Amino acid sequence: MSDNQLTFSFEFFPPKTQEGMDKLIKVQGELTGLNPEFYSVTFGAGGTTRERTLDTVLKLKQTSGVECAPHLSCIGSSKESLLEILQTYRENGISRLVALRGDMPSGMREPGEFSYANELVSFIREQSGDHFHIEVAAYPEFHPQAKSAMDDLKNFKRKIDAGANSAITQYFYNPDAYIRFVESCQELGINAPIVPGIMPINNYVQLARFSDACGAEIPRWLRKRLESYGDDLDSIRAYGIDVVSHLCQQLLEAGAPGLHFYTMNQSAAVLAIWNNIHPEP
Numbered sequence: 173m174s175d176n177q178l179t180f181s182f183e184f185f186p187p188k189t190q191e192g193m194d195k196l197i198k199v200q201g202e203l204t205g206l207n208p209e210f211y212s213v214t215f216g217a218g219g220t221t222r223e224r225t226l227d228t229v230l231k232l233k234q235t236s237g238v239e240c241a242p243h244l245s246c247i248g249s250s251k252e253s254l255l256e257i258l259q260t261y262r263e264n265g266i267s268r269l270v271a272l273r274g275d276m277p278s279g280m281r282e283p284g285e286f287s288y289a290n291e292l293v294s295f296i297r298e299q300s301g302d303h304f305h306i307e308v309a310a311y312p313e314f315h316p317q318a319k320s321a322m323d324d325l326k327n328f329k330r331k332i333d334a335g336a337n338s339a340i341t342q343y344f345y346n347p348d349a350y351i352r353f354v355e356s357c358q359e360l361g362i363n364a365p366i367v368p369g370i371m372p373i374n375n376y377v378q379l380a381r382f383s384d385a386c387g388a389e390i391p392r393w394l395r396k397r398l399e400s401y402g403d404d405l406d407s408i409r410a411y412g413i414d415v416v417s418h419l420c421q422q423l424l425e426a427g428a429p430g431l432h433f434y435t436m437n438q439s440a441a442v443l444a445i446w447n448n449i450h451p452e453p
């Protein structure tokens with residue numbers, strides 16, 4: 173498959189400080205050369221980063237000219253506040269969204285008016301017709317709260333049936349998880365593109381903590397190898413680039429429609445992986 177048919181995208185989080193924003197603009201400048209389809213910007217559940225997500229999206233759009241997709245989560249939010257956000261995005265020329273349920277922030281009690289992401293997708297379609305290209309989340313290793321694998325697949329299908337155009341997966345390090353997941357989706361009649369989410373490895377301790385929380389598996393062989401480097405971050409990064417580049421290659425060879433990189437607002441690992449999967453002729 174030629175690169176022209178593949179969709180590459182990069183995810184950022186909204187910085188808290190001006191220094192963080194300046195750094196992000198630099199990172200984004202380094203990644204714009206890779207000709208991404210879009211950038212996406214995360215959203216704190218319960219609307220905790222509402223203003224910062226919007227500011228970041230507008231800033232990135234203005235400085236790069238690349239399409240920017242804000243994430244929008246519905247847990248803990250009212251229809252009215254979500255409608256306001258959708259309106260603001262439309263007024264600012266945003267036409268792509270990543271629609272999510274999100275997780276209830278600790279201390280927040282009000283569940284809001286939506287329980288699941290499929291309800292948010294339906295709401296966006298009801299309110300905005302076809303204005304937005306809607307991405308949703310998919311879980312090749314299954315969502316940690318899913319009652320069963322089949323239940324999770326059916327719940328994923330609800331989001332596509334509600335009008336989502338495509339999906340980005342939770343990260344994983346076992347390509348078979350993705351390949352089997354896509355096969356199961358096809359058996360259920362889901363034909364929307366499912367783009368693998370790729371998490372570069374920069375810091376093992378952080379990654380292990382995060383993976384436990386979101387249900388992404390770090391295979392034993394990888395965990396043991398990363399643990400063996402202790403505090404040697406350079407070796408962790410070098411090994412991580414090697415492993416993740418190989419993963420990306422396997423996924424593209426298996427027919428993945430593109431790759432979505434969780435950049436953590438850093439470019440070095442993404443650029444190194446990119447060079448490995450796009451060697452100079």
Ligand code: FAD
Pocket residue numbers: 213214215216217243244245270271272273274275287288289290308309310315316317318319323324327328330331340341342343369
């Ligand atoms: P859902 O699709 O609603 O699924 C959540 C759980 O409920 C699953 O177990 C599912 O099987 C079950 N379920 C779904 N629908 C139904 C139904 N109708 N009836 C019964 N059960 C159902 N979090 C953030 O806070 N901000 C972000 O910006 C963000 N970005 C993300 C981007 C990507 C690509 C991914 C993969 C995740 C992201 N997350 C983000 C994390 C996400 O919010 C959490 O994983 C959250 O727990 C689930 O969100 P969801 O949209 O997948 O939920």
